[in-house]
Amino acid sequence: MNKTVNQKAWFLVLPVLLLVAFSAVIPLMTVVNYSVQDTFGNNVFYWVGLEWYKEMALSERMWNALGRQLIFSMVILAIEVPLGILVALNMPKKGFWASFCLVVMSLPLLIPWNVVGTIWQIFGRVDIGLLGYTLDALGIDYNYTQDSIAAWATVIVMDVWHWTSLVALLAYAGLQSIPDAYYQAAKIDQASRWKVFRFIELPKMAGVLMIAILLRFMDSFMIYTEPFVVTGGGPGNATTFLSIDLVKMALGQFDLGPAAAFSIMYFLVILLICWVFYTVMINLDKRDGV
Amino acid sequence: MAKITLDNLAHSYLKHPKDEGDFALKELNHDWIDGEAYALLGASGCGKSTLLNIISGLLHPSQGRILFDDKDVTQAPTAERNIAQVFQFPVVYDTMTVQDNLAFPLRNRGMDEAYVAQRVQEIARVIGMEDQLRRKARGLTADAKQKISLGRGMVRKDVNALLFDEPLTVIDPHMKWELRTQLKQLHQDFGHTMIYVTHDQTEALTFADKVVVMYDGRVVQIGTPQELFERPAHTFVGYFIGSPGMNLFDAEISGQTARVGAAEVDLGAVYETGAGRVQIGVRPEFVHLSAGGEGIPATMNRVEDVGRHKIARIDAAGSRIAAILSEEQRVPAGADRITFDPQGINVYENDWRVVPTARVGEAA
Structure with missing residues (x-):
């Protein structure tokens, strides 16, 4: 077969190339550029090679931030995924209350991040916040501006409040796709409630749960706005997550080189995790397709 | 094994049925004699599956009673009725192996593992899947999955009745014939009461001792294939059975x-x-x-x-x-x-x- 050669076809991909260039490639290369140079002002740059990368790889400050970040992501996943499944299992399957629940559950997802932060910042205040005042009145020593455990608890509860709905909605969609015959067969086979969950519901939800975990992991790993508004990374560095620390370093201290080097490393970590998820999900699909 | 009696049974999917038209299953009195093989024949939507689900306890009837050997089980849950049922579309537990799928109903009833293993082997032979016992049920063909469903239905020996809800719809024609013969054989060997729902007259006539024809939520005739052919009690029977x-x-x-x-x-x-x-x-x-x-x-x-x-x-x-x-x-x-x-x-x-x-x- 003769292929028609038409060089004009390149023009068709040009808009996408431009878009990607300006939105991703050029900004990323700028960061790469900063990460291998140093400046003493006046827009004069010196080549430093991999110096900043070495410094960052050995920087205790960044390792600590990465550690906090990982703990945060793991904790919210460990809470939101089971909780979301539990909520989805208990939602009505059809009728008015099903729609009602769906709407109510979607509400937190619609609120902008910094508004969520502000809500919880006020909610937790001991003087005027309902939560903080109540806890204080109950005799519980709660002050998220001074106590790092209280700060962590607030940030985690806030994230759970904001995002459990997402997991629940995805799990609910997975549950809704299970034909009635499965539940009927399970009754005939005298399967216990736990076995119905383990052998029918969980396998059918596996696909959407992977997506839910991926989304929640990515989002929580890059979290910035909410903890920044509530705790500002404090008390001390207790809730200074990666993004917060990066912003502090890049814009607060104006250490462009180290911050850029760390951004690149941060980017590679996220890319690596994405790749792992992608591989796992593709393998799940393959197992289905055989 | 048991005789199943339907006493004034009727069912409506509406909460407050007003007239007869609201009933998916109209008032019905019938004895399913212990050990007989019945075919429940009728067009789609005539109430066949409703009747089956009422017998197995997946549905509770709006009126009337169901008796197993004269014991009222109308409100009894499915598990207590000890009934096996196979559905139109294959239901398998994806994450389990074929073997575990077949063993599932037995294990849930706390049977001895040696007995379970032996029974699974027997059933695997009947459905022709002995060489696939160890593979995962996920990814099998629809045929194979339905054979597993059938196997799960047959694995328990002590069931009161075996109900089939158009089980061969998704099966290849040549396999259909073979499985139907196997079911018939199984019936002869163990003498379970069997009720086989279908809208395919050949299937009904070859499988059953007695054919129950339903039309618009009502049983219009119960009889041997010959009776249905020679003396249809309702024009629907005449039209539905026979070709043309x-x-x-x-x-x-x-x-x-x-x-x-x-x-x-x-x-x-x-x-x-x-x-x-x-x-x-x-x-x-x-x-x-x-x-x-x-x-x-x-x-x-x-x-x-x-x-x-x-x-x-x-x-x-x-x-x-x-x-x-x-x-x-x-x-x-x-x-x-x-x-x-x-x-x-x-x-x-x-x-x-x-x-x-x-x-x-x-x-x-």
Whole structure:
């Protein structure tokens, strides 16, 4: 077969190339550029090679931030995924209350991040916040501006409040796709409630749960706005997550080189995790397709 | 194993059914005799599956009672009824192996592992999956999955009844035949009460001792395949069973004679009919073609050769009818009359069969 050669076809991909260039490639290369140079002002740059990368790889400050970040992501996943499944299992399957629940559950997802932060910042205040005042009145020593455990608890509860709905909605969609015959067969086979969950519901939800975990992991790993508004990374560095620390370093201290080097490393970590998820999900699909 | 009694049973999917039309299953009294194989035959949406789900306890009836060996189980949950049921579309536990799938109902009832292993082997042989026992059920073909479902239904020996809800819909034709034979064999070996729902008459007639025909939420006839063929109790039975179905003619009956249009037909028996719509029903097997002479005027349309016999499509008395000719028989040249075998004529009033008051030759 003769292929028609038409060089004009390149023009068709040009808009996408431009878009990607300006939105991703050029900004990323700028960061790469900063990460291998140093400046003493006046827009004069010196080549430093991999110096900043070495410094960052050995920087205790960044390792600590990465550690906090990982703990945060793991904790919210460990809470939101089971909780979301539990909520989805208990939602009505059809009728008015099903729609009602769906709407109510979607509400937190619609609120902008910094508004969520502000809500919880006020909610937790001991003087005027309902939560903080109540806890204080109950005799519980709660002050998220001074106590790092209280700060962590607030940030985690806030994230759970904001995002459990997402997991629940995805799990609910997975549950809704299970034909009635499965539940009927399970009754005939005298399967216990736990076995119905383990052998029918969980396998059918596996696909959407992977997506839910991926989304929640990515989002929580890059979290910035909410903890920044509530705790500002404090008390001390207790809730200074990666993004917060990066912003502090890049814009607060104006250490462009180290911050850029760390951004690149941060980017590679996220890319690596994405790749792992992608591989796992593709393998799940393959197992289905055989 | 048990006799299953349906007592005044009816079901509506609405909360407050107003009239009979709201009932998916109309009032029904019936005994399913212990150890018989029944086929439940009817068009889609006639209430077959509803009836099945009520028996297995997946649905609770709006009225009436179900008795297993005279014990009321109307409100008993599915698990207590000890019933096996196979559904139209395959249900397998994806993450389990074939073996674990088959063992699942037994393990849930706390059976001894040695017994479970032995039973699984037996069933695997019946469904022909011995060599696949160790693979995961995920990714098997629909055929194989349905065989597993069937196997799960058959794995328990002590069930009160085995219910099949159109189980062979997704199975390949050649496999269908084989599995049906296996089910029949199983029935002979163990004598379970079996109820087999289908809308395929061949399946029903080959599987069952007795066929229960349902129409519009009502059981219209229960009988052997032969009874259904010779004496359909309702025009639906006549039309639904047989290929092609029974021919129906509007008629006026007086005594032994029916008047169809201008022609007179000898019924071979005496009937008394009321004021309702009266029809006579004749199966294509009992319709004969002739040129001239007695009979109802008819116009030949075409002849279809279906292999074992030929089907003649005819216009007569304002409706399209069919006649079956044997392979050797030829359509007479210039055929323009049809006559009926009196033995093969049934009389219907408002769709229900009228029993003759006297049969000519028998009565005396």
